[in-house]
Amino acid sequence: MERCREHVRPALVEAVARLHPWTGEMAAYALGWAGPDGRPEPGGSEGKGVRQALALLGAEAVGADAAEAVPAAVAVELVHVFSLLHDDVMDADALRRGRPAVWKAYGTGPAVLAGDALHARAVGILAETPGPHAGAAVRRLCGTLDDLVSGQAEDLRFEDRPWHGPGAVTPAQYRTMAEHKTGALLGCALALGALLGGAPERTVTALDRAGRHLGLAFQAVDDILGMWGDPQLTGKPVHADPRRGKKTYPLLVALSGGGETARELVALLSAPRSLDDEGAARVAALVADAGGRAATRDEARRHLDAARRALRDTPLEPTAARRLDALFTHVLDRTR
């Protein structure tokens, strides 16, 4: 991922430099390149660059040079940062990568504007890609942007749904949301890399599917960490998700089991105030006892397997395919 970040950086820097200086400053902060004062903050809180790496490996996997996929890598990275900026506003999340979120550091309005700037530039960069594939690439990215918005809409709407009864969120509905919100962009990264690398439609679709499954596995791991993760490693408070009353996969599985456990969970989660330490720990223990943790680990494994199978069933350049497989494992390694 380090190698991919180095490869993409000049184009990413150029893309940010083309923004209005103020939105560019916020973008540099969000990307972890600068502090909230606009001063360089090298090695600050840069993301891992999973999406960039997927785009470059997508091109290499179809026998093209990684350079072909650089516009795709820049576009998916900008879309990722745009969605983080706006999601943090919508979810009122004050922290991002251990630092104040952009809306906390610069204000809500400016954070919305910086997100808009990144959204527009992401599409612009792909639209300006030389060669015959720009049109198909833009159409694919637009479909992904629709998916991201749908996923965020579904996630926000889950908040108003009851914990149990006929209106409750089902694990299947949660999976659809996660595919839109997390899977679509990972799939798009791989697919765009392959597309700009000149791959046939069938290969592009297979890589999109692999990335979507990777995203679902990633989200399952995230849900495990949000419920039982070590605060030292996650940078979030212990039992962060139940504290926020977030409807995640392990919780929904435990609730769908019904019985006494589900009743106690509903009682704990329906308390008008946020859970205290003891209450949050009790929720986590009940969900684990009801099999929510094991089911989520299975969900992660199942989607990782499906992602690998999608790679294996597609004729790909062997070295890049091995690297992709290793990247998939690495991304999921956070489970252990």
Place this chain on the structure above:
Amino acid sequence: MERCREHVRPALVEAVARLHPWTGEMAAYALGWAGPDGRPEPGGSEGKGVRQALALLGAEAVGADAAEAVPAAVAVELVHVFSLLHDDVMDADALRRGRPAVWKAYGTGPAVLAGDALHARAVGILAETPGPHAGAAVRRLCGTLDDLVSGQAEDLRFEDRPWHGPGAVTPAQYRTMAEHKTGALLGCALALGALLGGAPERTVTALDRAGRHLGLAFQAVDDILGMWGDPQLTGKPVHADPRRGKKTYPLLVALSGGGETARELVALLSAPRSLDDEGAARVAALVADAGGRAATRDEARRHLDAARRALRDTPLEPTAARRLDALFTHVLDRTR
């Protein structure tokens, strides 16, 4: 404009129907089709549809059928509504077309999300346009989206600039902001209509220029109404702009004149609290006395003339060109 709205409506309805139902509901509210409960509100507070009309007339002006420009009309209308939704969040404007703004009716987060949905779909619709012009159209729209963000960034940054001295906003800087924020999308509407109608690059550029000048004239009229408009006609409080401490063209012209008037204006505007009725009326009177109103009327006329000249200097289909000229006059008629 009525005729154009009827022509575009089925495609616009279809575009909104493709959104996630929740963002679609907010879009229908923003478009004036429905109340905040999602129920149809026919003839509610629909916009005039200037941008849609410009797109269709852009195609007819280059001898094409208006139908060719429908994707352009839908795209610019969606971009317009997207920018209103986000601008109202950033500017904390609670009213839009006499009704609560989307963020007031649905919440800030949902309004941001609905704007994102419209932004993404606008580009998507243009990218899916059949025929050979989709790529060029998307690139042009992306440039316009960059301009819109720059214009909004400049406008927001003006708030922190001093009323006088070396850091004060100049009338020329204001004009650049207005071209980005208002002119770019009007120019884009005309240009995209012509582009999808198969016009050569030179004609597309000339129509873009005409639309940009129209936008600058429109903004000048808006500034006059914001300072001296009849609240019965504008739907805004009397002297709305000076009350909000907004740096508009007439005010900047008056301030740039210096002297005793500028000093009194700065004293009035630098008061820590918002102006009362008397103070706002005094600002409006001082600006008029200092020639700010006349200069802004000249600015509007100059840009309307430039817009007309750009039309006249381009070989266009005569009927459509006449209609465009009439539309320009109509849009500006609010001056009198």
